[in-house]
Amino acid sequence: MDAFFGFCPWYVAAQIEFLLEAAVMAQLQKRALQNPMDRYLLEFLSRTEHLRLSDVVDYRNYVIKKGPFINDSVAPDLPKDDRKAAAVRQVGNRLYLEKDYPAALEKYNESICWAEGPNSEHLGIGYANRSAIYFDMGEYELSLANIDLAKKHNYPQRLMPKLDARELNCKHKIEGGHSKRAKPCAKLDINVEVNPLRPFMAAGIVQKMIPGYGRSVVAERNFKPGDVILNEKAMLTAISPEVKYKNCNHCSMENFHSLIPCPKCDSVMFCSKECLEKGLRYSHRFECGITEKLHHFSQGASRVLLGIKAFFYGLTLFNDNLKDMMSFCKRNDRTGADPFTLDYSNYDPLEEFKIFHMTKLPTDEFKHEDAFRFYASVYYSIYIRQPLVRSMFTTKAQKDFFLRSILDYTRIMRFLLIEFHTNLTSQFFSIASVCNHSCDPNTAVVNYFGKLKLIAIRPIAIDEQILVSYGLHSRVHSYDERQVACRKIMHFKCLCDACDERKMRRIRAAAGNLPAVPNHHIVNLKKVYDDPAINGADKLNMMRQFIGRYVYAYPRYEYVTALDVYRELLDSTFKEEMEDQLRATASEVA
Ligand SMILES: C[S@@+](CC[C@H](N)C(=O)[O-])C[C@H]1O[C@@H](n2cnc3c(N)ncnc32)[C@H](O)[C@@H]1O
Numbered sequence: 001m002d003a004f005f006g007f008c009p010w011y012v013a014a015q016i017e018f019l020l021e022a023a024v025m026a027q028l029q030k031r032a033l034q035n036p037m038d039r040y041l042l043e044f045l046s047r048t049e050h051l052r053l054s055d056v057v058d059y060r061n062y063v064i065k066k067g068p069f070i071n072d073s074v075a076p077d078l079p080k081d082d083r084k085a086a087a088v089r090q091v092g093n094r095l096y097l098e099k100d101y102p103a104a105l106e107k108y109n110e111s112i113c114w115a116e117g118p119n120s121e122h123l124g125i126g127y128a129n130r131s132a133i134y135f136d137m138g139e140y141e142l143s144l145a146n147i148d149l150a151k152k153h154n155y156p157q158r159l160m161p162k163l164d165a166r167e168l169n170c171k172h173k174i175e176g177g178h179s180k181r182a183k184p185c186a187k188l189d190i191n192v193e194v195n196p197l198r199p200f201m202a203a204g205i206v207q208k209m210i211p212g213y214g215r216s217v218v219a220e221r222n223f224k225p226g227d228v229i230l231n232e233k234a235m236l237t238a239i240s241p242e243v244k245y246k247n248c249n250h251c252s253m254e255n256f257h258s259l260i261p262c263p264k265c266d267s268v269m270f271c272s273k274e275c276l277e278k279g280l281r282y283s284h285r286f287e288c289g290i291t292e293k294l295h296h297f298s299q300g301a302s303r304v305l306l307g308i309k310a311f312f313y314g315l316t317l318f319n320d321n322l323k324d325m326m327s328f329c330k331r332n333d334r335t336g337a338d339p340f341t342l343d344y345s346n347y348d349p350l351e352e353f354k355i356f357h358m359t360k361l362p363t364d365e366f367k368h369e370d371a372f373r374f375y376a377s378v379y380y381s382i383y384i385r386q387p388l389v390r391s392m393f394t395t396k397a398q399k400d401f402f403l404r405s406i407l408d409y410t411r412i413m414r415f416l417l418i419e420f421h422t423n424l425t426s427q428f429f430s431i432a433s434v435c436n437h438s439c440d441p442n443t444a445v446v447n448y449f450g451k452l453k454l455i456a457i458r459p460i461a462i463d464e465q466i467l468v469s470y471g472l473h474s475r476v477h478s479y480d481e482r483q484v485a486c487r488k489i490m491h492f493k494c495l496c497d498a499c500d501e502r503k504m505r506r507i508r509a510a511a512g513n514l515p516a517v518p519n520h521h522i523v524n525l526k527k528v529y530d531d532p533a534i535n536g537a538d539k540l541n542m543m544r545q546f547i548g549r550y551v552y553a554y555p556r557y558e559y560v561t562a563l564d565v566y567r568e569l570l571d572s573t574f575k576e577e578m579e580d581q582l583r584a585t586a587s588e589v590a
Pocket residue numbers: 212213214215216362415416417418433434435436437438490491492493494495496
């Protein structure tokens with residue numbers, strides 16, 4: 001159970017309720033030894049009994065006077081440095097010789113970040129070294145893209161013949177059909193009629209209010225297993241500092257580690273020029289120069305960072321007009337909102353942001369607010385020293401608005417995230433975030449760094465809720481585990497059918513009388529599934545047919561086991577589809 005939650009700030013927040021329980025306290029202290037955010041929180045809580053649940057402004061004033069002081073002596077933001085680039089690359093070279101490719105790529109990325117400016121040969125050598133790894137991995141499109149980057153960034157002439165030879169080899173490999181792209185790749189495209197205003201989702205799904213659940217996604221038509229209902233791109237994403245040399249700071253994509261650095265600092269990277277431009281515009285310009293201080297405080301905290309990013313994203317969409325943003329927010333606090341009313345065919349990100357801002361939170365949310373107020377105060381104290389931020393927030397009203405917005409958006413993000421057990425990258429989806437949780441949902445969610453698809457895995461009838469699992473599943477977690485996690489971490493009592501003991505007893509009893517799935521079909525399914533010669537699209541098709549044909553057998557053991565396999569297959573199919581897209585993009589760039 002504990003490993004499942006890992007370093008989850010919400011978990012820490014929930015634990016505060018038990019501060020007096022020695023065992024839990026000891027556990028928290030043990031974790032806090034490794035995680036600065038937890039350590040600072042524990043220290044703060046032990047000193048500030050008098051502040052408990054007072055206004056966030058009191059928390060902020062306390063933090064500014066008494067710390068934690070996260071300054072240059074704790075986490076310096078150092079200038080780019082060619083010597084450092086060379087030293088880190090040497091570490092990468094050792095890892096490369098040991099064939100630890102992911103670790104070597106991360107070190108090359110760090111080296112690339114340290115390289116001084118676009119004309120430093122260390123930049124070119126870093127890209128070239130990455131291209132060698134991609135060649136060894138059989139990722140020829142990525143190798144070519146990195147050779148191109150090396151040539152554009154002052155790769156030394158004396159080494160050029162080696163790079164030219166690798167370029168030629170890559171081209172030969174691709175022409176000879178050895179590219180991973182040569183293998184057919186299954187796609188999870190939307191396979192039902194789409195909504196003309198929201199072409200990334202099926203027609204016939206709407207938002208409705210359901211007592212106990214609040215906003216809910218409801219079907220206005222029947223869906224069958226295998227129907228792809230939603231194909232959504234995240235409005236915002238955030239990454240934890242642990243993956244700063246691995247994932248794009250703007251869209252969170254891993255992109256096989258093929259990233260480019262921020263031109264000014266050595267702390268963040270982006271997966272493309274487009275993401276670099278957007279990342280700088282929407283968030284990084286507010287943190288460039290203080291990133292290491294933010295990182296020092298933010299390990300495992302991508303969700304908290306997502307809330308803060310939301311504020312700067314909104315401010316940018318208001319064209320940096322703080323007055324306009326303040327007056328909009330004042331007029332529209334918690335008024336409730338329906339993202340299903342947005343016209344995405346004429347996409348206006350400001351309208352989408354406004355809907356996000358208006359999210360109505362249940363009144364009993366955030367009983368455990370100490371941690372949130374503390375986090376908001378510490379982030380405020382770091383950001384307010386950044387020159388651009390300092391110049392924008394000068395009056396008391398503006399500063400308080402900034403502080404309260406960080407707190408508000410952190411709360412909203414906590415409420416709206418539909419998965420709660422990963423901390424290294426977090427994504428916010430306007431539409432999918434309206435889906436409620438079930439421990440035995442009628443859809444499967446596949447999510448690949450900010451791209452999400454929702455696929456029906458059971459028949460969904462008109463007026464039925466479209467439900468997803470936030471990470472708890474009755475096939476994996478016991479009833480008690482689910483109840484505790486829902487209450488303590490997600491802060492709601494789960495109303496799903498799988499948590500209704502009486503209903504489940506009835507369903508299980510009825511399952512005994514259902515006709516079994518014929519054994520020869522199960523044997524055949526397994527044979528096809530295990531056959532490496534059969535391609536992914538055919539396997540997916542066969543699974544989809546099987547799930548649809550024997551739908552009557554739910555929840556018999558053999559059928560729900562097949563559903564587990566189907567979910568796994570959807571996951572791996574989506575990963576392959578996305579990786580294929582990344583290779584295609586790399587080959588366009590090269
Ligand atoms: C990601 S939001 C889903 C949309 C939300 N219903 C709304 O009104 O915006 C998660 C919140 O929905 C509610 N919720 C989701 N699944 C639930 C469930 N199985 N039982 C009760 N409430 C649930 C809880 O309030 C939870 O904090």
